[in-house]
Amino acid sequence: MKVLSNLMIKQFIVLTMCMILVCIAGDLSANKGLEIAILSDKNNDGFIDSSSTMTMNLINKRGDVVTRKLRFKRLEVPTDGDKSIAIFESPRDVKGVAILSYAHKVEADDQWLYLPALKRVKRIASKNKSGPFLGSEFSFEDFSFQEVEKYEYLYLDEEIYLNNPCYVIERKPLDPYSGYTKQLVWIDKENYLVQKIHHFDRKSFHLKTQLFKDYRKYDGFFWQPHEIEMINHQNGKKSILIFDDVKLKSGFTDRDFSQNSLKRSR
Amino acid sequence: MPKSPLMICILFSQLIVGEIIGELSFDNRYFFNAGLQEQKKNHTSFSFSPEIFKDDSNKIFHFKAKLRKDSEDSGRDLNDIQELYLINILEDKEIKFGVSKEFWGVTETSHRVDIINQTDFTEGFDGEEKLGQPMIKISLERQWGLLDIYTLLGFRERNFSGNKGRLRLPLSINEKGPLYSSSSKNKRADFAIRWSNYYDDFDIAISHFSGTSREPRFLPSANKINELVPIYEVIDQTGLEIQYLLDGLAIKGEVISRSGQGERFSAATYGFEYTQVGVLQTRIDLGWVVEFNHDDRLESSPFVLGTRFSFNDIYDSQILSGFIVNDKSKELGFLLEASRRIGECCMLSLEGIYFDDTDEDNGQKKLFQAFKDDDFLRAEFIYYL
Numbered sequence: 001m002k003v004l005s006n007l008m009i010k011q012f013i014v015l016t017m018c019m020i021l022v023c024i025a026g027d028l029s030a031n032k033g034l035e036i037a038i039l040s041d042k043n044n045d046g047f048i049d050s051s052s053t054m055t056m057n058l059i060n061k062r063g064d065v066v067t068r069k070l071r072f073k074r075l076e077v078p079t080d081g082d083k084s085i086a087i088f089e090s091p092r093d094v095k096g097v098a099i100l101s102y103a104h105k106v107e108a109d110d111q112w113l114y115l116p117a118l119k120r121v122k123r124i125a126s127k128n129k130s131g132p133f134l135g136s137e138f139s140f141e142d143f144s145f146q147e148v149e150k151y152e153y154l155y156l157d158e159e160i161y162l163n164n165p166c167y168v169i170e171r172k173p174l175d176p177y178s179g180y181t182k183q184l185v186w187i188d189k190e191n192y193l194v195q196k197i198h199h200f201d202r203k204s205f206h207l208k209t210q211l212f213k214d215y216r217k218y219d220g221f222f223w224q225p226h227e228i229e230m231i232n233h234q235n236g237k238k239s240i241l242i243f244d245d246v247k248l249k250s251g252f253t254d255r256d257f258s259q260n261s262l263k264r265s266r
Numbered sequence: 267m268p269k270s271p272l273m274i275c276i277l278f279s280q281l282i283v284g285e286i287i288g289e290l291s292f293d294n295r296y297f298f299n300a301g302l303q304e305q306k307k308n309h310t311s312f313s314f315s316p317e318i319f320k321d322d323s324n325k326i327f328h329f330k331a332k333l334r335k336d337s338e339d340s341g342r343d344l345n346d347i348q349e350l351y352l353i354n355i356l357e358d359k360e361i362k363f364g365v366s367k368e369f370w371g372v373t374e375t376s377h378r379v380d381i382i383n384q385t386d387f388t389e390g391f392d393g394e395e396k397l398g399q400p401m402i403k404i405s406l407e408r409q410w411g412l413l414d415i416y417t418l419l420g421f422r423e424r425n426f427s428g429n430k431g432r433l434r435l436p437l438s439i440n441e442k443g444p445l446y447s448s449s450s451k452n453k454r455a456d457f458a459i460r461w462s463n464y465y466d467d468f469d470i471a472i473s474h475f476s477g478t479s480r481e482p483r484f485l486p487s488a489n490k491i492n493e494l495v496p497i498y499e500v501i502d503q504t505g506l507e508i509q510y511l512l513d514g515l516a517i518k519g520e521v522i523s524r525s526g527q528g529e530r531f532s533a534a535t536y537g538f539e540y541t542q543v544g545v546l547q548t549r550i551d552l553g554w555v556v557e558f559n560h561d562d563r564l565e566s567s568p569f570v571l572g573t574r575f576s577f578n579d580i581y582d583s584q585i586l587s588g589f590i591v592n593d594k595s596k597e598l599g600f601l602l603e604a605s606r607r608i609g610e611c612c613m614l615s616l617e618g619i620y621f622d623d624t625d626e627d628n629g630q631k632k633l634f635q636a637f638k639d640d641d642f643l644r645a646e647f648i649y650y651l
Contacts, residue, residue, distance in 0.1 A: 058580055060580075066610070067610075090610065091607060091610045091611075092289075092611060092650035093607060094582070095287070095650075118369055119367050119368065120369045120371075123469055123509060123511065125513070125514045125515070125541070127513050128514055128551070130543050130544060131549075131551050132549055132578040135579055135581075177514075179544075255407060258412075259412070259464075260360070260405060260407055260412050264321075264326055
């Protein structure tokens with residue numbers, strides 16, 4: 001009887017230690033995931049402002065291509081999420097339509113839409129972020145800035161992706177209105193740049209793959225991918241976003257990112 | 267060598283002025299019945315809107331004109347300068363000088379507060395189309411919000427469908443000889459001011475307008491039977507706009523109080539807007555608008571339900587529907603509109619409007635009585651230059 005109870009105690013101790021180890025390991029991998037995300041996010045700190053043109057190619061299953069053009073401006077807000085404006089250039093019927101976004105670290109972003117035909121600035125519910133952006137495979141959510149605080153992280157593995165040693169981390173959006181349940185993110189070990197994201201939809205199906213290509217360095221520190229590709233595995237379509245005329249420090253101020261400034265955008 | 271002098275002009279002005287764009291539209295309305303005043307069933311119109319835009323970071327120039335020619339109704343012909351202004355952005359303020367359009371408001375189906383511009387009533391009866399207004403506008407953007415101060419120079423009269431036009435009132439309107447309560451008539455300088463700000467998910471704007479009413483009242487003509495003369499009185503109108511975002515739901519309302527047209531009255535539109543993203547596991551978004559109306563001048567309070575299916579495809583296909591129910595008279599109006607892009611250059615929209623049988627007399631004043639034979643189908647094709 002005594003032997004048996006001794007054995008049980010031993011088993012109990014071993015089991016407890018195992019559980020503690022698993023917990024610590026879990027905690028460690030959560031911490032390591034978060035650390036990598038923070039380092040990746042810190043990459044572009046101090047860019048002050050940026051502007052670029054964007055060409056979006058929407059490609060269907062048959063390979064037919066239609067093109068959309070936008071202008072994009074962004075202002076760094078050190079204490080909160082960044083401010084940005086996207087102005088549509090083509091197709092012609094949406095020329096001058098603009099979207100102003102104030103990203104926030106934790107709470108929902110603020111967004112306004114400008115409709116030049118009506119000369120109207122309309123506040124929009126940023127909760128509707130899982131819908132497609134301009135008919136593309138990108139959602140509004142994919143376009144917003146992915147503040148570190150908006151996710152929960154888990155470190156998974158190391159993996160070579162296109163000859164780059166990468167960390168693979170899993171992140172889960174904390175926002176219940178996100179269109180994704182989780183994302184797997186490949187971040188390279190050398191520069192902490194996001195190389196690839198697998199997006200899992202609400203049914204935990206691997207819906208989309210996002211590839212970041214042609215990173216170029218500006219002002220000695222600011223990394224800009226010049227091509228972002230989004231492949232939808234469900235409908236076989238893909239969208240390719242090409243960035244050109246990237247400029248830093250144009251001297252934008254808060255006034256260039258106000259609701260009033262939207263009315264001047266066209 | 268360029269062949270036409272016009273090409274040279276366009277190339278030349280492009281160098282100086284900046285970007286030149288424009289749109290050409292062809293619009294055909296087919297009415298199922300002849301009009302109450304025996305107007306024709308088929309009405310066609312063409313319009314052309316050239317536009318020039320130049321942005322020199324702190325100076326902006328914008329020009330837009332709208333020319334329209336109607337096959338039946340000369341009352342729908344239009345030559346209007348919609349925009350011809352210069353914006354000067356200074357250290358602490360922004361000054362807009364010239365002809366422009368300014369929108370005030372938050373609601374979708376009717377606009378109570380919006381008052382800077384005259385409405386082009388011949389374009390559509392939603393009142394969304396406006397005429398250009400000469401103005402000097404000073405905008406101050408501060409911590410406490412945005413303040414717009416307007417001096418409105420000169421008055422634009424409302425345009426109405428002519429005698430041969432559809433969707434007109436049973437009596438003809440004397441547009442040539444409108445009456446004014448001000449001795450300076452349409453030369454009176456009007457003033458307006460609007461403050462707006464937002465606090466988290468709450469938006470607010472308060473405005474005041476003092477000047478010639480954009481909305482006329484009508485007097486029977488002294489010279490001609492069956493004719494109405496518009497009278498434009500000097501009014502004071504205070505407006506309030508609020509909107510609150512509650513998750514995906516936008517709750518909104520506009521209210522005005524106006525004096526100067528008989529007894530002081532108030533009017534309001536309020537309701538909500540909600541979008542269901544990706545309905546039934548598709549890419550399609552379904553937007554809902556529910557709005558209620560109140561107007562001290564009317565007995566009834568019409569209610570509007572609108573839906574919009576956005577297909578989120580490369581053609582930007584949309585189907586819009588709207589029901590208007592007039593609570594007291596039991597009248598019903600229904601609108602269905604489908605639109606999509608064609609290629610990269612063009613848009614096509616098809617629209618149908620139906621007014622429910624309004625013959626039944628329940629002793630209530632009817633809003634659509636004059637339009638009871640005006641159910642129509644409309645096709646519009648726009649080519650962007």
